[in-house]
Amino acid sequence: MIEFYCPHCDKLLKTSPDRAGLEAKCPGCGELVVVPTPSTEGDQFGEPHDAVVDDHSDVRCPVCGEPILPHQSRCSLCGAAFERDQSNPERLSRQRETRPFPPGEVISEAVRIWSKRWPLLAAAFLLKCVLIGLPAVVLLGLFAIVQSAFVPNQQGNDDVVVGILLGGTLLLTLLTLALTTYLQAGSFVLHLKVARQQPASIGDLFAGGPYWSRMFVCGLLVNLMICLAAIACFIPSLIVQAIFLPYGYILVGENRSSLDCLSRSKELTDGNWGSLLLLVILSIACYYVGMIACYIGLVLTVPLVDLFSAVAYERMLQQTPMSKLNSDS
Structure with missing residues (x-):
């Protein structure tokens, strides 16, 4: 043997x-x-x-x-x-690396990994989209049944239908939000494994259970900060995205609390803002490229963008903390 x-x-x-x-x-x-x-x-x-x-x-x-x-x-x-x-x-x-990391190396490494694992990543993205859209399809069918069960001209039926529609819409929103957060956490698990070249499967998409509540809080806070920054100008919103780019990978990779993920993200990205800003701009460009062909291209570009973030997170893990660099200087 x-x-x-x-x-x-x-x-x-x-x-x-x-x-x-x-x-x-x-x-x-x-x-x-x-x-x-x-x-x-x-x-x-x-x-x-x-x-x-x-x-x-x-x-x-x-x-x-x-x-x-x-x-x-x-x-x-x-x-x-x-x-x-x-x-x-x-x-x-x-082993520690200096800051900032070369964005070209992160991009080339992400593209290399993506070229080998794109079937798995594309299948996971498609499955995630289908599952997120499933509650909407089910509830829309229920709405049609409810509407057909009442006679529109009968007095009082309109109020009942409106109440059911409003309640169904609220339920749909909550279900979609919970499912999206759960699958997004699993997507972080999957892409981190792929970036580390570890064994990964489409089942990792359903590994977000232990993280989904903290993922919801992190996502809510990050998106709120991005929206507030966008009020001032487009550029500050890009900077906020760059600062908190790795928060999801910190959550699933280091199993931290929601606030710890955000502070850890700021610690890791400190000194790398320029490189991360380039990745954010490139990611936005990839999204637009994916939308050109009736959004079909997103099946390929979205997993690549996620790998940009995962590989960048791995690279930043190997860097010397800025506090140590400042003390040495």
Whole structure:
């Protein structure tokens, strides 16, 4: 039995010796990998080296606590990059990048990931749109039944119909809002997994249960700030969007409270406003491009825009906090 690690996602893979030298698709990330041969990877397969899986159990990611394999330089769970202490290989410290991050690198990385995972992302977007529109279709059908059940000319029926329509509209609004928030939280989970090149499925779209109430509060506050900023001018609203761009990924990735997500978002984006502003403008342009072909293009452009934010969040996680930079200077 040949055992080796996927060079893309660090998943431990096993296959029969007769597959040595052949290409195979990693079940974890979907990337093509070449099965190593004994002559080049002799220390990674065979029964005598089973302990390789266990001898790293005391080495944990400094961010999320995930076990780290001896050859890893990035956590396979949270995506954090780290470096080992030369005097003590079991001691890990985060690798830090300078600010601001290069927007071109984020865009190219997002496009690269999107080109490999777009079928999943497009299917998730379509399913989300269908589910969000489902309550409206059901209630519109009920409205038609209610209206046909009453004789319009009979006195008093008009008031009953109006009351039912108003109550149904309120119910529709609440159902749509709750469902949209729930699916949006799941969408953040899905896109964060894809950005980290972790195993992801369309079922992740329904993983927003633990976050939906906090997502609702965050979304309400952020949209309120964007609207207030837009009253002054269009540019301030773009800046507010840039500052709070990663709040959803902070919520599902770090499991923080609503207000902590907003303060954490400001902390992460501090020093990156210029790069994030470019991403926001590019995202708006992508939305318009997607709407050109009767909104059909949104199936492709919206997931790409979401990946811009997810990859940018991952890049900002690896940066030195501005407070540390200021103290050092």
